[in-house]
Amino acid sequence: MIYAQPDRLSRRRALVGLLGCLGGLLVPLRQACPADALPEKLAPLIRQAAGGVMPQVGRVSLSLPTLAESGHSVRLRVRVESPMTPQAHVKRIHIFSEKNPRPVIARFSLGPRAGRAEVHTRIRLAGTQQVVAVAVMNDGTAWMASAEVVVTAAACVEGS
Amino acid sequence: MAKARIKVPGVVKRGAVFEVRLLIRHPMETGFRYNNVGQKIPKNIVHTVRCVYNGAEVFHAELFPGIAANPYFSFFTTAEASGELVCVWTDDTGVTTSERVALTVSE
Numbered sequence: 596m597i598y599a600q601p602d603r604l605s606r607r608r609a610l611v612g613l614l615g616c617l618g619g620l621l622v623p624l625r626q627a628c629p630a631d632a633l634p635e636k637l638a639p640l641i642r643q644a645a646g647g648v649m650p651q652v653g654r655v656s657l658s659l660p661t662l663a664e665s666g667h668s669v670r671l672r673v674r675v676e677s678p679m680t681p682q683a684h685v686k687r688i689h690i691f692s693e694k695n696p697r698p699v700i701a702r703f704s705l706g707p708r709a710g711r712a713e714v715h716t717r718i719r720l721a722g723t724q725q726v727v728a729v730a731v732m733n734d735g736t737a738w739m740a741s742a743e744v745v746v747t748a749a750a751c752v753e754g755s
Numbered sequence: 756m757a758k759a760r761i762k763v764p765g766v767v768k769r770g771a772v773f774e775v776r777l778l779i780r781h782p783m784e785t786g787f788r789y790n791n792v793g794q795k796i797p798k799n800i801v802h803t804v805r806c807v808y809n810g811a812e813v814f815h816a817e818l819f820p821g822i823a824a825n826p827y828f829s830f831f832t833t834a835e836a837s838g839e840l841v842c843v844w845t846d847d848t849g850v851t852t853s854e855r856v857a858l859t860v861s862e
Contacts, residue, residue, distance in 0.1 A: 710772030
């Protein structure tokens with residue numbers, strides 16, 4: 596006769612339970628940093644860059660490493676979907692930082708001769724934060740993207 | 756040592772989009788640091804970079820202290836005719852530096 600043994604923990608059940616716990620830990624970590632939540636501090640700057648309106652999310656792809664060991668030099672790539680013709684091209688790209696003492700990092704001006712709306716550079720980051728890129732098109736519309744970077748050793752910390 | 760390095764492809768086909776890589780040697784002092792006797796190190800960054808290809812501006816950047824030391828940029832442009840690409844930049848001390856590179860465009 597086979598008895599059910601409700602009081603004893605089988606190895607299989609223990610492993611399933613353990614995996615479940617690990618999964619449960621990962622979920623809140625992911626929710627803690629939603630990529631589309633925009634930092635409050637940057638909203639007026641972003642609006643100003645976009646000509647008074649809040650840009651739509653999309654068309655811009657901003658790539659930064661998820662984890663940067665040093666905030667002194669973090670590679671950044673910004674790419675905008677645009678045919679780059681005299682009729683439709685990207686005019687300006689603005690890069691903003693959430694926590695740097697100066698939130699504006701750079702402004703790039705492009706034109707139809709660029710052929711491809713893509714710029715790479717290296718930036719400083721004062722701590723773990725969001726970086727936002729805003730692209731302004733020649734027709735006046737604006738698009739944006741943001742990226743979260745975890746910085747282990749921050750750059751330009753006041754008093755350092 | 757050269758103040759900057761500009762990398763362009765050896766030969767580009769007319770009409771092709773090519774990458775230009777520019778590396779400027781500059782400390783990019785943020786103005787937030789202090790020296791060993793506690794005095795503020797004055798801000799000195801390259802604030803404007805312009806790249807001109809045969810007389811037409813192809814890249815323009817306004818920079819702030821958030822750009823890393825020895826600023827590096829990579830951007831794209833369309834090959835039109837053989838000639839010269841000139842990059843000019845100015846820092847907070849008012850020094851303007853330029854670097855040029857020859858471009859060969861094939862048919």
